[in-house]
Amino acid sequence: MSSSQLQEFLAREFPEIGGLDLRVEHVDERCIRVRLPAHESTLRPGGTISGPTMFTLADVCVYLLVLAQIGPVALAVTTSVGMNFLRKPAPGDLIAEGELLKLGSRLAVGHVRIHAEGSQELVADASLTYSIPPR
Amino acid sequence: MSSSQLQEFLAREFPEIGGLDLRVEHVDERCIRVRLPAHESTLRPGGTISGPTMFTLADVCVYLLVLAQIGPVALAVTTSVGMNFLRKPAPGDLIAEGELLKLGSRLAVGHVRIHAEGSQELVADASLTYSIPPR
Amino acid sequence: MSSSQLQEFLAREFPEIGGLDLRVEHVDERCIRVRLPAHESTLRPGGTISGPTMFTLADVCVYLLVLAQIGPVALAVTTSVGMNFLRKPAPGDLIAEGELLKLGSRLAVGHVRIHAEGSQELVADASLTYSIPPR
Amino acid sequence: MSSSQLQEFLAREFPEIGGLDLRVEHVDERCIRVRLPAHESTLRPGGTISGPTMFTLADVCVYLLVLAQIGPVALAVTTSVGMNFLRKPAPGDLIAEGELLKLGSRLAVGHVRIHAEGSQELVADASLTYSIPPR
Numbered sequence: 065m066s067s068s069q070l071q072e073f074l075a076r077e078f079p080e081i082g083g084l085d086l087r088v089e090h091v092d093e094r095c096i097r098v099r100l101p102a103h104e105s106t107l108r109p110g111g112t113i114s115g116p117t118m119f120t121l122a123d124v125c126v127y128l129l130v131l132a133q134i135g136p137v138a139l140a141v142t143t144s145v146g147m148n149f150l151r152k153p154a155p156g157d158l159i160a161e162g163e164l165l166k167l168g169s170r171l172a173v174g175h176v177r178i179h180a181e182g183s184q185e186l187v188a189d190a191s192l193t194y195s196i197p198p199r
Numbered sequence: 200m201s202s203s204q205l206q207e208f209l210a211r212e213f214p215e216i217g218g219l220d221l222r223v224e225h226v227d228e229r230c231i232r233v234r235l236p237a238h239e240s241t242l243r244p245g246g247t248i249s250g251p252t253m254f255t256l257a258d259v260c261v262y263l264l265v266l267a268q269i270g271p272v273a274l275a276v277t278t279s280v281g282m283n284f285l286r287k288p289a290p291g292d293l294i295a296e297g298e299l300l301k302l303g304s305r306l307a308v309g310h311v312r313i314h315a316e317g318s319q320e321l322v323a324d325a326s327l328t329y330s331i332p333p334r
Numbered sequence: 335m336s337s338s339q340l341q342e343f344l345a346r347e348f349p350e351i352g353g354l355d356l357r358v359e360h361v362d363e364r365c366i367r368v369r370l371p372a373h374e375s376t377l378r379p380g381g382t383i384s385g386p387t388m389f390t391l392a393d394v395c396v397y398l399l400v401l402a403q404i405g406p407v408a409l410a411v412t413t414s415v416g417m418n419f420l421r422k423p424a425p426g427d428l429i430a431e432g433e434l435l436k437l438g439s440r441l442a443v444g445h446v447r448i449h450a451e452g453s454q455e456l457v458a459d460a461s462l463t464y465s466i467p468p469r
Numbered sequence: 470m471s472s473s474q475l476q477e478f479l480a481r482e483f484p485e486i487g488g489l490d491l492r493v494e495h496v497d498e499r500c501i502r503v504r505l506p507a508h509e510s511t512l513r514p515g516g517t518i519s520g521p522t523m524f525t526l527a528d529v530c531v532y533l534l535v536l537a538q539i540g541p542v543a544l545a546v547t548t549s550v551g552m553n554f555l556r557k558p559a560p561g562d563l564i565a566e567g568e569l570l571k572l573g574s575r576l577a578v579g580h581v582r583i584h585a586e587g588s589q590e591l592v593a594d595a596s597l598t599y600s601i602p603p604r
Binding site: 348350351375376378384385386389390393411412413414415416417418419422 | 483485486510511513519520521524525528546547548549550551552553554557
């Protein structure tokens with residue numbers, strides 16, 4: 065699936081996170097980049113972006129990377145997540161860079177790093193595992 | 200802090216998740232129970248509750264358990280999370296049962312188990328670590 | 335499989351950790367208890383038990399709990415682990431108490447808590463996932 | 470600390486894993502590479518390297534990377550680990566490539582990827598957090 069196909073899939077299957085306005089900027093066989101635009105609604109008091117919002121960004125990012133390889137299987141499900149919150153993000157857009165570590169017949173694993181646009185410092189990293197239904 | 204104090208703290212400091220209508224049902228020195236009432240808005244297509252919603256429930260649950268011991272320190276922050284999604288939840292309210300595993304001077308760690316009301320089967324479990332600011 | 339059958343399986347299939355002298359003290363459909371006797375060889379300078387030794391204890395504990403349900407399938411493999419090291423253990427034996435959170439057709443998940451004998455305080459906790467081969 | 474200083478520190482402070490013959494091949498301000506030579510003693514039946522051995526490799530790798538920055542503080546301790554076991558490694562040496570994600574005043578976080586020499590495919594990845602004593 066291409067970036068634009070993933071974007072359409074996201075809008076159609078995950079309307080409940082439409083308010084985040086996530087944008088798939090790049091995808092290939094190993095990597096994906098997803099942008100979370102700065103919006104008032106995702107800011108916490110003090111200007112921080114909430115943990116659950118970053119979790120959503122990480123989860124969607126790797127999920128779409130897996131679907132880009134195997135097609136729009138809405139039944140793939142997240143089975144486990146390990147996530148570190150490293151720093152308070154600077155104001156502005158967040159960029160999630162996902163990488164596929166394994167694509168097996170039953171499990172897929174990806175790693176994602178989140179940083180603020182224009183900054184090299186990581187805000188968070190996560191490893192996520194998805195169970196893939198029999199094909 | 201008591202259940203009602205935690206409930207007020209939650210409403211005041213985390214208005215962005217007010218829509219989840221989380222309810223602190225019990226808290227003591229080691230344990231907490233938080234309820235996520237069933238609402239149309241948290242359901243995904245197919246009747247499932249989304250991963251990010253369950254992450255929010257787990258994070259808030261242990262965060263409030265830590266605050267119940269150390270007082271309303273809004274600056275305590277989540278530093279790492281390990282979470283497993285075990286089963287699709289049955290329709291209805293979700294119950295998160297949190298337990299404090301460690302309360303150190305710098306780090307607090309809790310474990311939380313989420314199940315649907317009336318069911319013994321776990322929907323998810325998570326371990327969360329919080330960094331506690333110098334007091 | 336019973337405690338004694340698990341003990342025999344452990345000795346036969348995992349000779350490389352025989353030096354730890356792990357003992358399966360109890361197992362049933364949901365829970366297991368495994369003891370790590372205090373030995374000079376597992377102590378680090380300062381009297382601490384090393385992280386890798388506690389990892390081994392946690393992994394073996396939940397692995398045997400899974401095998402107790404599905405039989406001696408040596409091909410079940412650990413796929414992911416989240417583990418917290420909470421306190422330096424007091425001298426003496428360590429006790430690992432494992433609990434089965436999920437036993438699916440493809441994945442099993444267990445949680446384990448490690449404490450020193452005679453102490454209520456947790457030394458470590460871990461959640462482990464195993465991939466189960468098709469049966 | 471340089472590669473050779475880390476190597477000496479490892480031999481002096483961690484004699485119990487001397488049998489693994491770990492070799493620090495490179496270290497700089499952000500990255501480290503540690504080699505686990507193939508030895509009969511670390512192989513499991515079937516030629517696999519055990520999970521605990523890979524855990525040890527990952528833990529030592531990131532621990533030394535942190536010490537390379539802050540000096541030989543033997544009191545830094547592992548507080549949490551998230552690790553995925555992705556594939557059975559091919560026979561031969563294992564290479565662990567560690568990267569520092571955060572070096573704060575209280576916590577350091579690193580990510581490590583393990584692969585067999587000569588192979589691009591990851592055998593395991595892990596994120597590890599260390600608590601740094603007050604300096």
